[in-house]
Amino acid sequence: MNAPQQHDFHPLAGQTMSGADIIVQVLADEGVDVVFGYSGGAILPTYDAIFRFNAKHPTANGGDPMPLIVPANEQGAGFMAAGYARSSGRVGVALVTSGPGATNTVTPVRDSMADSTPMIVICGQVPTSAMGTDAFQEAPISNIMAACAKHVFLVTDPTKLEATVRTAFEIARTGRPGPVVIDVPKDVQNWKGVFSGRRDVGGRLPVPGYRARLRLTDEARIDDAALTRFHELLKSAKRPVIYAGGGVIHAEASEQLRAFANEYRIPTVATLMGLGCYDTTDALSLHMLGMHGTAYANYAIDDCDLLIAIGARFDDRVAGVPAKFARNAKAILHFDVDASEINKVKRVNWSHVGNLKVALTQVLEKTRAEGFKPDYTEWHGHIADLKRVHAMNYDRQSATIQPYAIIEAINKITKGEAVIATGVGQHQMWAAQYFDFKQPRLWLTSGSMGTMGFGLPAAIGAQFANPGKMVVDIDGDASVRMNIGEMETITNYGLPIKVVVLNNSGDGMVRQWQKLFHESRFSGSDKTLHKKDFVKSAQADGFEYAVQLSNPADIERVVGEFVAFPGPAFLEVIIDRDAGVYPMVGPGMSYAEMITGDWIVSREPPKVLDVSKTQLF
Ligand SMILES: Cc1ncc(C[n+]2csc(CCOP(=O)(O)OP(=O)(O)O)c2C)c(N)n1
Ligand SMILES: [Mg+2]
Numbered sequence: 001m002n003a004p005q006q007h008d009f010h011p012l013a014g015q016t017m018s019g020a021d022i023i024v025q026v027l028a029d030e031g032v033d034v035v036f037g038y039s040g041g042a043i044l045p046t047y048d049a050i051f052r053f054n055a056k057h058p059t060a061n062g063g064d065p066m067p068l069i070v071p072a073n074e075q076g077a078g079f080m081a082a083g084y085a086r087s088s089g090r091v092g093v094a095l096v097t098s099g100p101g102a103t104n105t106v107t108p109v110r111d112s113m114a115d116s117t118p119m120i121v122i123c124g125q126v127p128t129s130a131m132g133t134d135a136f137q138e139a140p141i142s143n144i145m146a147a148c149a150k151h152v153f154l155v156t157d158p159t160k161l162e163a164t165v166r167t168a169f170e171i172a173r174t175g176r177p178g179p180v181v182i183d184v185p186k187d188v189q190n191w192k193g194v195f196s197g198r199r200d201v202g203g204r205l206p207v208p209g210y211r212a213r214l215r216l217t218d219e220a221r222i223d224d225a226a227l228t229r230f231h232e233l234l235k236s237a238k239r240p241v242i243y244a245g246g247g248v249i250h251a252e253a254s255e256q257l258r259a260f261a262n263e264y265r266i267p268t269v270a271t272l273m274g275l276g277c278y279d280t281t282d283a284l285s286l287h288m289l290g291m292h293g294t295a296y297a298n299y300a301i302d303d304c305d306l307l308i309a310i311g312a313r314f315d316d317r318v319a320g321v322p323a324k325f326a327r328n329a330k331a332i333l334h335f336d337v338d339a340s341e342i343n344k345v346k347r348v349n350w351s352h353v354g355n356l357k358v359a360l361t362q363v364l365e366k367t368r369a370e371g372f373k374p375d376y377t378e379w380h381g382h383i384a385d386l387k388r389v390h391a392m393n394y395d396r397q398s399a400t401i402q403p404y405a406i407i408e409a410i411n412k413i414t415k416g417e418a419v420i421a422t423g424v425g426q427h428q429m430w431a432a433q434y435f436d437f438k439q440p441r442l443w444l445t446s447g448s449m450g451t452m453g454f455g456l457p458a459a460i461g462a463q464f465a466n467p468g469k470m471v472v473d474i475d476g477d478a479s480v481r482m483n484i485g486e487m488e489t490i491t492n493y494g495l496p497i498k499v500v501v502l503n504n505s506g507d508g509m510v511r512q513w514q515k516l517f518h519e520s521r522f523s524g525s526d527k528t529l530h531k532k533d534f535v536k537s538a539q540a541d542g543f544e545y546a547v548q549l550s551n552p553a554d555i556e557r558v559v560g561e562f563v564a565f566p567g568p569a570f571l572e573v574i575i576d577r578d579a580g581v582y583p584m585v586g587p588g589m590s591y592a593e594m595i596t597g598d599w600i601v602s603r604e605p606p607k608v609l610d611v612s613k614t615q616l617f
Helices: 019-029 041-056 074-088 106-114 141-146 158-173 186-190 208-219 224-235 246-250 254-264 295-303 356-369 377-389 403-414 426-434 455-465 486-492 508-517 534-540 552-564
Strands: 016-018 035-038 092-096 119-125 151-154 179-185 192-194 240-244 268-270 285-288 306-310 331-336 350-353 419-422 471-476 498-503 545-549 569-574
Touching: 016 019, 019 041, 019 158, 019 186, 019 192, 035 041, 035 074, 041 092, 041 119, 041 179, 041 186, 074 092, 074 106, 074 119, 074 455, 106 119, 106 141, 106 179, 119 141, 119 158, 119 186, 141 151, 141 179, 151 158, 158 179, 158 186, 179 186, 224 306, 224 331, 224 350, 224 356, 240 254, 240 295, 246 254, 254 356, 268 295, 285 295, 285 377, 285 426, 295 377, 331 356, 403 426, 403 471, 403 498, 403 552, 419 426, 419 455, 426 471, 426 498, 426 508, 455 471, 455 486, 498 534, 498 552, 534 545, 534 569, 545 552, 552 569
Parallel strands: 035 092, 092 119, 119 179, 151 179, 240 268, 240 306, 268 285, 306 331, 331 350, 419 471, 471 498, 498 569, 545 569
Antiparallel strands: 016 192
16 A cells, blocks of 8 residues: 655645745745845845845844845845855755846756756746747747756746746756756736645646656665675776765765765775865865876876776866776776766676666675775775875975966965865866865856856855855956956955955966967966956955955965955966966876976876867866
8 A cells, every 4th residue: 555645734835825925935944045146127026025035034043044135136146046055955046037137047957957056047038928939038038048057937927836846856966967957937827826834745737757766766776786796896806996076075974975985995986076076185085087187196197097987977187088088997887867968978797777876875885794895005006106106296396386386385374174165277276186075065166068158156155154164265267357346245245255266367278278278378378468457356346355466475374464454355376378288198098197387297298289180178
């Protein structure tokens, strides 16, 4: 017999409410404690509902239970919601008006899809009677977003509004997380009807296909034969490496990953998105692999005889030349929640699709039961040599500030415990390489999309999700300009975020590629003649601490002062314009051919780059 179905009703069930009130009530039910958004005609009823909700339910200290945080631009709201989600694992919410308000969130929606970030964007829409007439501020949001969101709902039947909003949360946070867009016409917000208040699955839309797929992966277990095969493959390896990706963080499986890796002391590399899933200060952490990974991580990948990929997808920044990736591995094993990632880029010898927490627990139980006791002494010695000989390094005597020194100086204070957000470019890679991350969800960066302008709003969202935590934004002079309006958002809300701009007077990463592949023709990437005074700009935005640092002798003192400042603080650092990101695995190159620059020891003399092999940026 089936167990009796549990019904869970909200105390307000059965009451008559407006559509807008229903939206806000469901947000509250789902635990939403902050909304990021910008108002406008088509979303006014819901803005009004939030105002009334907050007035009616003050917190113990008289505050708003669901504060509404207003950005300078809706793109900012989207990235705030994403920063909130990435740093907490909870669903971030953005609330915007129709037309331009909604289209301004396309970039964060696509960014969140590409990096598997759970987020909900609620957009106002023109009234149903006006839809399709090119009405004022009408845009075909469900069509536009369908191509880049995990799911889109256009609510035309107001009786389905409540179930739709509840289902949106379910879809955003389950399986491979992602953004869900809900387009709500104004008449649907103004409609009055009964609040069902049903919070269990019966109060949601029937999405049988989706739930069936979820159940399959949730209930998937590695069967005995596969467990035995896993154990055999592991047992026959002398030089195993774990290659851990963002999936470990999304699945909240960092603890299980650490338990498995540490039980056998298996060296671990992380992708850009996986940083923090394994403590980077551990002796067996090889930090990041890939195009700009550490030389020792990439060499370890070349030297390993078994690669265990966990929640990682062999993307082109890691396996640019799939055939040469992990070329000495006798076997590759792959755990993922998404079946479409298996054998997508690289053929694997063993795979499992399912919940990572469960799968990692299963393999650890199996290997324990088998009394697996590997002796990796030789491999550990090799790893220690790789880390020592090919350590990250730079010109420590330089007369100009080297960007790496700034990250190192901040890291010395924050010790792998601060939340770090970034823009996109060289500064992003330097931050990834030189910061430590002791825990997951501390590293917020736009990985797959590589969206400049991500840093400031993501840091804001993260500070709301983690009020007591140190949040640092490491930005580029170009990236920060993209959403520079959000500097004022930081001071408007008195957020103690530390904003660093590594100023190399231009699009450094673009310049690096132009140097390598376009004979140093710096087309459109030079900002030496730009007029912006970043310190004055920060002061104008209300930053009481706004300082420029240009002398290497002042680094320790100024960075110390800056990090210790109790409120919002801004630091512009004039860095060596020619500083590069090394190592670099150029297009078409294998890890063995990686360029390590002047300060990191390479195993092979650098090769001449052949750009013709790929058109990838
Ligand atoms: C929205 C967007 N536009 C263009 C690019 C292409 N792009 C990648 S890095 C980069 C330069 C970034 O310059 P800056 O923020 O100053 O960082 P730096 O590389 O100098 O550290 C550009 C233009 C991008 N990633 N995102
Ligand atoms: Mg720059």
